[in-house]
Amino acid sequence: MTTTTITPSAAAHDFALRAVGDFAAAMTAPLLYMGDRLGIFKKLAAAGPMTAEELARQTQLQPRYVQEWASALVAADYLQYDPATHAISLDADRAQVLVNEESPFFVGGLAQMVPDHFRLLPQVMQAFREGGGVPYSEYSQDTMEGTERLFGPGYHNFLTQQWIPAMPEVHRKLQEGARAADVGCGRGQALRHMARAFPNSTFVGWDSYAPAIEYAQKMAEEEGLADRLRFEVRDSCELPPTHDFDLIMTCDCIHDMVSPEGCARAIHQALRPDGTWFCIEPHMSDKLEENVNPIGRLFYCFSTMQCMTVSLAHHGAGYGAGMGPAKLQQVAEQAGFTRFQRLDIANPFNQFFQIQP
Numbered sequence: 001m002t003t004t005t006i007t008p009s010a011a012a013h014d015f016a017l018r019a020v021g022d023f024a025a026a027m028t029a030p031l032l033y034m035g036d037r038l039g040i041f042k043k044l045a046a047a048g049p050m051t052a053e054e055l056a057r058q059t060q061l062q063p064r065y066v067q068e069w070a071s072a073l074v075a076a077d078y079l080q081y082d083p084a085t086h087a088i089s090l091d092a093d094r095a096q097v098l099v100n101e102e103s104p105f106f107v108g109g110l111a112q113m114v115p116d117h118f119r120l121l122p123q124v125m126q127a128f129r130e131g132g133g134v135p136y137s138e139y140s141q142d143t144m145e146g147t148e149r150l151f152g153p154g155y156h157n158f159l160t161q162q163w164i165p166a167m168p169e170v171h172r173k174l175q176e177g178a179r180a181a182d183v184g185c186g187r188g189q190a191l192r193h194m195a196r197a198f199p200n201s202t203f204v205g206w207d208s209y210a211p212a213i214e215y216a217q218k219m220a221e222e223e224g225l226a227d228r229l230r231f232e233v234r235d236s237c238e239l240p241p242t243h244d245f246d247l248i249m250t251c252d253c254i255h256d257m258v259s260p261e262g263c264a265r266a267i268h269q270a271l272r273p274d275g276t277w278f279c280i281e282p283h284m285s286d287k288l289e290e291n292v293n294p295i296g297r298l299f300y301c302f303s304t305m306q307c308m309t310v311s312l313a314h315h316g317a318g319y320g321a322g323m324g325p326a327k328l329q330q331v332a333e334q335a336g337f338t339r340f341q342r343l344d345i346a347n348p349f350n351q352f353f354q355i356q357p
Contacts, residue, residue: 109149188216258316
């Protein structure tokens, strides 16, 4: 029997190391989830350097697990380590990313969404073989809460301070008193920011997922906003055709929908003739070759495991996170919109569109 010896090329060697690095990153993600959900990052950020044993005592966790968890994140350069004292720490810059939920750099929501993507792998693989997809009903509360926490920093830091003012006429109407809605509002976070910022306007949030609407309404009542902000369970293609809304928003959701075209038509019929559809979408090009970067990689991966499959689960369009501005413009024009503008807002994760009848 002849044995063939493979002489690896330098390029193969380098690619193998890169693949190993990607697997290491994938295996780091569950540990980031643990650090977030078990409160370990918060304790480190608040208390400063300490040994793994001290950290275990302060978090009431098992020392051996904390030691191995900390070692992995030191090796991944998420935590710092002092060999002289054996103390681990989380510096202020990394705390902005891992702990501070009001920081524009916070990624804890992203970490919270990861376990569902691992758990649902068999169902997504079945869809690869047989078609269809995995509906949102199969995703856990981690995905719902994680999505809210993922988008939260943008809403907190930029929605009413930068994004809405990029549309001066819309901004003026909201200040004076307008009627606005959010389609696919999820747990209502964006509209609560809007209602606080524009006390003369009224707001309604629509989503087909009843538990999210129930939570959103509860929060509106607790925050004293329910007199101007309400939430309803409603399909995105069945909005009231009243032609009396000044502003309708879709925040990072049109690409997930079963029928983006049906939603666009419904928005057109709900808006005033001088109204605006404000659409936020992932910062993706229409061309695959222009998405070969870390952001494009993240969005395509998330789309395979969530955005695309939840639409295909209902025999939908399945555009996914790589939908791109050209497809969005096509959807808008088919619905009767005649003005389509990408707003001049710098953001690494999102792009923003003002769409009008």
